[in-house]
Amino acid sequence: MTQNHSQTKRWVRITQAKDIPLREGRSIQIAGHEIAIFNLGDRFLAVENRCPHRGGPLADGIVSGRSVVCPLHAWKVDLETGRVTNRSEESPCVKNFPAAVQDGVVMLELSVPEDHSVALEAPCVARQIPQISSLSAGD
């Protein structure tokens, strides 16, 4: 999506961490993106929910370490870098989004229009990932 000068980056509260089971992904739609969020046990990672190959829903893939395998044709995407790791030919990266958990809520850092920013109670300190061990309770 296009970014213009009226946009700003900020952390947006998305969903309860327990809504995303351990080693699974779920997709959400926000700010013009469809985003796949994964629970890796010790952290959450988020990428665009679209495989660079044929647009497959990455959120439905099997998690392999910090990668996900697209359910359509088994392209493997590194969730940290967005790179496809099991194809020899060049392929575009998947866009990734900073993700964190605060007070049991998964947050994503997104570009949003400035005039719609809603002040958070504790804004943007969520980069530090808090204790997540309790979060895998969703499993």
Next chain:
Amino acid sequence: MNRLVVVGNGMAGVGCVEQILKHAAKFEIVVFGDETHVNYNRILLSSVLGGEKAADDIVLNPLEWYENNHIQLRLGVRITDIDPIAKSLTGDDGSITSFDKLLLATGSVPLIPPIEGTKKDGVHVFRNLDDTRALVDRAGQGIKAVVIGGGLLGLEAARGLQIQGCEVTVVHLMDTLMERQLDFTGGGYLKSKMECLGVRVLLERSTAAILGNGKVEGVAFKDGSTVDADIVVIAAGIRPNVELARKVGLQVNRGIVVSDFLETSHPDIFAVGECVEHRGTCYGLVAPLLEQGKVLAATITGNKGPRYEGTVTAAKLKIMGVDVFSAGDFSEKMPGTDVIRYEDAALGIYKKLTLRDGKLTGAILVGDTSDSHRYMDWLRSQEDLTLHRRQLLFPGPSEDAGLDVAEMPDTKVVCGCLGVTKGAIIEAIHQKGINTLAQLKECTRASTGCGSCTEHCQQLLKAVVPEFHEESEKVLCKCLPYSEEKLRDIVRGQRLFAVQEVLDIYGNGLGCEICKPALSYMMDMVWCGDHDEDRSARFINDRVHANIQKDGTFSVVPRMRGGVTSAKELRRIADVAEKYNVPMVKITGSQRIDLLGVKKSDLPRVWADLGMPSGQAYTKGVRMVKTCVGTDFCRFGVQDSTKAGIELERRLEHLFTPAKVKMGAVGCPRNCAEATVKDIGLVGQEGAWQVVVGGAAGKKVRKTDLLITVESTEEALQAATLFFQYYRENANFLERTYDFIERVGIEKVRRETVYASLAVQQGLRERLRKSKRLARDAWLEGDEPRQPTQFVQIEPIEKVCQ
């Protein structure tokens, strides 16, 4: 003929007798054993404790062996006295036996530390088969076991008890486990591996007393702490069993003192094994015993010459998934010692080598023992390694396995446990016409000890025997370097109930799209629902019970047994198609109706509205039975294929299989429902059914093989289900029946299903029944999804506009 009496029917005594038999017949041999068993492989007792092997599986010399070699075997008799002058011995049964030569192979006895309460009920040792049986009887779910001693034996006992269901604590006096074999770092890795398996480890605990009123209730330590226990196993070490030798007046220190020819201080008495002390050393491992046996056999048969000069010993922990190897002297203290180390904490791998003057003096391997043979060779050969210095921990890149075997000298010991050389193996292969690993094991005993040389033996067979087929060791994937057959054993034997557990203990901890679904299937097949199903390890189709399409929507195929439907069902299907705007409604090639393009979030409601069970069209499971109209309407039908097909589908539906299973039933050989290209087919004949298996009509086209011809429909269904369960248990994941049959061979399949013994057939049926009992129509989950957010589109808490 002279009489040779052997006291001790264990590996050392009988091993020596085996060597004596290789020399010209000279003796009438009598063997006394105080256990009531024939000679068995003591190293494998921990496998018996863990339930991986039965007592019969570890027998080394069956009764026939004694008979065939004219050896008089006296079991259950303990020798109480020896008269060295009259040259006779007395048994505890009162018998008196004279000898010309006497061989003492009395082994060792468990060391019982001087702590209070060791006589209480529930205190065990772990030394022989009877001890093992007693432990197996006591062990069980929820039983608290404390193992005193964190050495090789203690750890193996701990794991065995834990597999039996016990909650196990290992208590060790020192600050690190297996301190005689491992340094502090290696011990640390071992500890975390044991803990990962679920064994609790307490270090630096000195046991003060075993608590309980007559019966064990706990263990108290000198620091004042206690742990609860229902059973206590003392595995604090062994000491040579020298009682008899002392009585006779032989020279005894810690063990019976022997020369390089294994002679004792009496000219007609010899000793071998764990009871001896040679050049100040008592050995407690198997390799030295066998080397000693060879030397003694020469000495005692009048061929005195070969000397025993001591053994470089190596220890290997036999706990699956906890690889530990140690050999030589690994201490770093001696000046001039070079230490080479490698460590990967995440993978739990630790390797350490010590060198002096360019020669290997010691090796420790934890987490990866694949190179142990190389190090053993270097320790034995004392080869100068200066030129290999950069490749000590990792062999050069060009080295291939075949070359490895070819370069091995004939004198190289392949099987360290039983001392079998490459030359001996090749000789056996040529002279005995061996061409399988099983035959090789039987003939040479190679790889019957710890089993770590199996790979080398296979490589040798491959190199020497042109028709040798490697026992298909195709590994599942790089996350988990085991064949599926092996993994099934691991899952069963080690009682693993979760995919992630298997990956954590035996693999790289990550898993991938290949091994995770394969392990998920394995769990389901082995435990039939008694396991923790981990949906994250399954393909999306098996999480949402529908088949993912190229646009991320799903297809829905309700079960329509035998391809028979009704007006009511068709009406409901039509209503669903309209209500959910299903873009395509299609008749499939399997006589069913496919609703394509359904949104994930609509799935539960679609199922509810259909009111039909899942057709499993999305999974590796029972798809359908395609039928023809059989006898009800058809002019030609000779068997009621519709009814038979519906019944077959009912009996097998909702079950998972290694790959999809499509079936067919036809009422006459015209084969209108194409049963002869299905995984399982029933072909009606006049007065009979042919049960056919392994057909394909996909990427590959293959006509089925005939499994059996039977008279009644019930017999046909029974035969089909026997094959079905056999395939479930033995095929690799994603292996269709036609590939499975080509790999295994239809004769073997017949032999192990329809022609198998009643007991085997009952076993297959019983396991199928259990699975079926726990199998559910997956679409019932629509009301109660496994994960609350499985079918729900998550809405962000905060709304933002674009």
